[in-house]
Amino acid sequence: MKIGEVATRSGCHPETVRYYERIGLLPAPPRTASGYRDYRSTDVDRLRFISRGRDLGFSLEEIRSLLGLAEDDGLSCQDVDRLARVHLVDIQARLGDLQRMAAELERVIGSCSGGERGQCVILDTLRRPLTSTEK
Structure with a gap:
């Protein structure tokens, strides 16, 4: 899905999606042959996780840590x-x-x-x- 759709589904503004990608909270998605970002449903889930963390007052660095914990099955x-x-x-x-x-x-x-x-x-x-x- 393109950035507009991932933004709508996640509740984030497209510029926020780009920002999270720039700072490494959201992995850079693959690009289509025409150069458009090609997001997946896992990106929507991750953006919702980040947004909910922000709603709860977690800093971006704390959210980065929480994402790391969420992705590490050994923890x-x-x-x-x-x-x-x-x-x-x-x-x-x-x-x-x-x-x-x-x-x-x-x-x-x-x-x-x-x-x-x-x-x-x-x-x-x-x-x-x-x-x-x-x-």
Whole structure:
């Protein structure tokens, strides 16, 4: 199948398909006599795997590792489990950071009097350095 069809079936934009091929996440497909890329259903599956990994927040390098694990019949599920657990810890840390940011924004917004821009609490907060409790 041509790039338009593989893009449609996988849910990826054609330029994303080309990008994944350029960085080695998707093997370069064979070309037809007229020079068109000739993708297979396994390429669609791989693109869906990559897209789903991105949806779950995995970096491209983590997805590269997961693809390697998926293709190595000699590895156990423990290797995949270990990578997923590390990623989960990272997500939980980011959630904590986001919750702290939301709380600080709520505090700053709550103290905003809606007065003149020169006296804006929100802008003043952004100008001052972080305290040790905000880091």
